[in-house]
Every structure is written in structure tokens, then in C-alpha cells.
Amino acid sequence: MKFFNVKTVPETHDIIREHFQATKKPITVALSNALGMVLAEEIISPETVPPFARSTVDGYTVKAKDTYGASESLPGFLDITGKIEMGKAADKLLQEGQAQYIPTGGMLPPGADSVVMVEHVEELGDLLNVYRQVAPGENVIQAGEDVQAGDVVLRAGRRLRPQDLGVLSAIGITEVSVFPRPVVGILSTGDEIVPPDKKELSPGEIRDINGITISAAARAYGATVIDAGIVKDEYDEFFTRAKELFEKVDLLLLSGGSSVGTRDFTVHVLEALGEPGILVHGVAVKPGKPTILAKAQGKPVLGLPGHPASAMIIFDLFAIPVLRQLEGLSTPAIDHRLSVRIARNIPSAVGRTDYVRVKLENRENELWAIPVFGKSGLITTMAESDGMVEIPASKEGILEGEFVRVKLFV
Numbered sequence: 008m009k010f011f012n013v014k015t016v017p018e019t020h021d022i023i024r025e026h027f028q029a030t031k032k033p034i035t036v037a038l039s040n041a042l043g044m045v046l047a048e049e050i051i052s053p054e055t056v057p058p059f060a061r062s063t064v065d066g067y068t069v070k071a072k073d074t075y076g077a078s079e080s081l082p083g084f085l086d087i088t089g090k091i092e093m094g095k096a097a098d099k100l101l102q103e104g105q106a107q108y109i110p111t112g113g114m115l116p117p118g119a120d121s122v123v124m125v126e127h128v129e130e131l132g133d134l135l136n137v138y139r140q141v142a143p144g145e146n147v148i149q150a151g152e153d154v155q156a157g158d159v160v161l162r163a164g165r166r167l168r169p170q171d172l173g174v175l176s177a178i179g180i181t182e183v184s185v186f187p188r189p190v191v192g193i194l195s196t197g198d199e200i201v202p203p204d205k206k207e208l209s210p211g212e213i214r215d216i217n218g219i220t221i222s223a224a225a226r227a228y229g230a231t232v233i234d235a236g237i238v239k240d241e242y243d244e245f246f247t248r249a250k251e252l253f254e255k256v257d258l259l260l261l262s263g264g265s266s267v268g269t270r271d272f273t274v275h276v277l278e279a280l281g282e283p284g285i286l287v288h289g290v291a292v293k294p295g296k297p298t299i300l301a302k303a304q305g306k307p308v309l310g311l312p313g314h315p316a317s318a319m320i321i322f323d324l325f326a327i328p329v330l331r332q333l334e335g336l337s338t339p340a341i342d343h344r345l346s347v348r349i350a351r352n353i354p355s356a357v358g359r360t361d362y363v364r365v366k367l368e369n370r371e372n373e374l375w376a377i378p379v380f381g382k383s384g385l386i387t388t389m390a391e392s393d394g395m396v397e398i399p400a401s402k403e404g405i406l407e408g409e410f411v412r413v414k415l416f417v
């Protein structure tokens with residue numbers, strides 16, 4: 008049996024976008040629990056921030072025009088007529104020729120338009136010597152400079168970062184509607200795979216690697232993970248365990264058995280989970296060609312290739328885009344790749360996207376990517392690497408010294 012209809016990486020990404028969307032109902036969470044979640048509503052500010060003009064320094068609030076021309080050699084003179092207190096209304100009108108003491112964050116009184124820093128004045132009883140002129144608005148945050156009531160401050164579909172929570176807090180919103188984090192299930196398959204804590208390996212046995220690497224990668228993304236352990240290559244048990252896990256999760260990941268060997272049941276299990284079944288079997292990518300993407304009852308299932316480096320790279324390449332869709336993220340993924348030079352020629356086949364593991368080396372203050380060669384069955388090739396370089400399907404390889412972009416591993 009051959010892989011049918013191998014898809015390219017961009018085609019597979021298109022299929023993911025077309026087939027999977029946010030499926031879970033939004034939930035309301037307190038701001039303190041909202042970090043990293045995707046906002047499900049547009050936030051329109053009910054308030055203006057700050058609600059009043061505030062000083063950004065400790066100093067004296069003045070009318071700027073009263074300071075014009077003031078310098079070290081020719082100071083201006085103003086009357087000190089008051090002291091503004093933090094957290095209190097500043098309601099005493101500031102008249103021409105006057106100054107009032109104001110702390111950082113204090114409210115500007117009516118009539119004032121700027122603040123001279125304490126470093127640039129000298130207090131002589133009720134008289135203030137001003138040694139520096141200020142412009143209108145200098146050292147002041149204007150009312151509404153941060154947010155105007157009615158502004159759309161955050162759009163639906165963005166992942167909430169600490170600063171986004173700060174905006175919500177500033178406008179008095181303490182609960183938000185977000186999409187729940189996806190639940191990912193992982194099941195490792197293979198008669199040879201045994202739990203890592205087995206004392207003595209029997210001949211032919213291999214300790215499970217993908218269970219922990221893929222669970223950890225999904226957790227690092229922010230998903231909730233159910234690691235369902237290992238299942239043998241026996242159709243009925245495999246199907247029962249996969250189905251049980253499938254019911255509990257938003258994305259099911261199966262490791263191993265994705266190729267076309269006689270014991271490779273994954274494809275049959277995926278087909279039996281529900282309609283429409285297999286969307287992609289085989290991607291023009293190295294490593295990871297035997298990848299399977301399926302959809303059953305609206306849910307995504309990904310068959311990761313068994314080789315440990317391939318499983319991790321394919322998780323990054325396809326499971327993450329699926330998770331982004333499920334979370335309702337509408338902002339484009341930011342390209343965080345580093346641009347560095349490659350230290351060796353690397354050949355590649357046209358028509359296939361290659362991912363080359365690399366380690367970074369600093370050579371005379373310039374970063375170089377050193378390819379980490381080794382089979383995709385070797386997990387240490389991942390541990391030795393700092394990231395991976397993509398060789399697009401259109402290229403015949405990359406030449407030593409060429410600039411490449413490295414996606415760093417987390």
C-alpha cells in the first residue's frame with residue numbers, strides 16, 4: 008500500500024484552517040485566571056483612563072506660558088499657592104503667576120497645563136524660582152490619553168497577555184469571556200513500547216519517549232493534557248482506548264503506527280472514529296512524511312509519526328495550528344524566527360519541505376546555525392538542537408553562509 012495523495016505543508020495548513028474552528032462555548036473567568044486565554048468578546052471601554060490629567064513627575068504644576076524664557080541664569084518667579092495630595096481632588100484654580108506642588112500621579116488643578124520637575128525649581132518660602140521652561144502638556148498624562156470611553160480596547164480572538172489584563176484592570180473590567188484552553192489527549196502505540204519506569208527491558212522493547220515529549224509540548228503550548236499511556240498493536244484494544252480518550256478531548260494525538268506497515272492500525276482506528284475520517288495521509292515533509300490528519304464528529308485527530316524527533320517536529324508543525332484554530336485565535340502567528348547563517352551546505356529535494364535541526368554557535372559576535380545530523384529516530388538530536396531551519400519545498404537546498412531562519416525550540 009502506498010501513501011495516497013501526499014499533501015504539501017501549506018496545503019495541510021489550509022485544510023486545518025478550513026476544517027477546524029473554535030468549538031467550545033466561551034466561559035467567564037476572573038482576570039487573575041485569564042492569562043494566556045483567548046478573548047471571546049470585543050472589549051469596549053466603559054471608562055476614560057485616566058479620568059483626569061495627571062502629573063508624571065514630582066514638581067510644581069504651572070501654566071507653561073508663565074515659565075517661558077526661564078533659565079539657570081534668568082529664573083522665573085511664581086507664587087506657591089497650594090499642595091496637591093495624592094488620591095484627592097485638585098479643585099483649587101491655578102491663576103496666572105501661580106504654582107502648586109504636585110506629586111507624581113497627582114491630579115492637575117483647573118487652570119494648570121504642565122509640571123516643572125522639583126530638580127528645576129527652588130522653593131523660597133512661598134516663592135518659587137523656576138530654572139527651566141516647560142511646554143504645555145509637558146510632564147502630564149492628559150485625561151483620556153490612555154483610553155477614551157467607547158474605545159475598542161481589545162478585539163475578540165487575541166491571546167491575553169499580562170499587559171492586556173492591565174488594560175482591562177484599568178477600565179474596571181474584572182471578568183472576561185474567553186475560550187477554554189483545549190484538552191489534548193495522547194496515546195502511544197506499539198508492541199515494543201513500554202513505560203519508562205519498567206525496570207528491565209526485554210529484548211526488542213523500547214521505553215516510551217513520545218508520551219512525555221508530546222504531553223510536555225502540549226502543556227508548554229498551554230493545553231490541558233491527558234496522557235493515556237501506551238496501547239498495543241491490537242485493533243480492538245487500540246480502538247476502544249482511542250475512542251475512550253477521543254470522547255474526553257478536543258484534539259486526539261496518536262503516536263506511532265502512522266506509516267504503511269502491516270501493523271499500522273492508526274489509519275483504520277481514525278476512520279472508525281467517525282466521519283469524514285482521514286483528511287491527509289502523508290505530507291511532503293522531512294521528517295514526518297507518514298503524518299495523518301483526520302476529523303471525526305467535528306474533532307481533529309493527528310497521527311504523529313513514531314520516530315521521536317519526527318513526532319515533536321510534526322506536533323509543532325501541525326498540532327499547534329490545530330490548537331490555535333480550536334482556541335479561536337484570530338491574530339496571525341508572529342514569526343519569532345532568528346535570522347542566522349548556516350554553517351554547512353544542506354541538500355534538499357524540490358517538492359518537499361525539510362526541517363533541519365540546528366544548534367546555534369556564536370562566531371565573532373555572529374550567530375551561526377550548525378546542522379545536527381542524525382536520524383529522526385534519535386531523541387538526542389532534538390535535545391542537542393536549539394531549533395530548526397525550514398528548507399521550503401521550492402529550494403534545492405541551502406548553501407554554507409546563506410542566511411536562514413531558525414525557529415527556536417521552547
Ligand SMILES: Nc1nc2c(c(=O)[nH]1)N[C@H]1C(S)=C(S)[C@@H](COP(=O)(O)OP(=O)(O)OC[C@H]3O[C@@H](n4cnc5c(N)ncnc54)[C@H](O)[C@@H]3O)O[C@H]1N2
Pocket residue numbers: 195196197199200213214215216217218262263264265266267268271294295296297311312313314315317383384
Ligand atoms: N517502507 C517504509 N517504511 C517507513 C516509511 C516509509 O515511507 N516507507 N516511513 C518511515 C518514517 S519517515 C517514519 S517517521 C516511520 C513512521 O512510522 P509510524 O508512525 O508507523 O511509527 P512506528 O512504526 O510505530 O514507529 C516508528 C519508530 O518510532 C518508534 N516509536 C514509536 N512510538 C514511540 C514512542 N512512543 N516512544 C519512543 N519511540 C517510539 C518505534 O519503535 C519505531 O522505531 O516509518 C518509517 N517507515
Ligand code: MOO
Pocket residue numbers: 292293294295296297312314317383384
Ligand atoms: O519522515 Mo520520518 O518522520 O523521517 O522519521
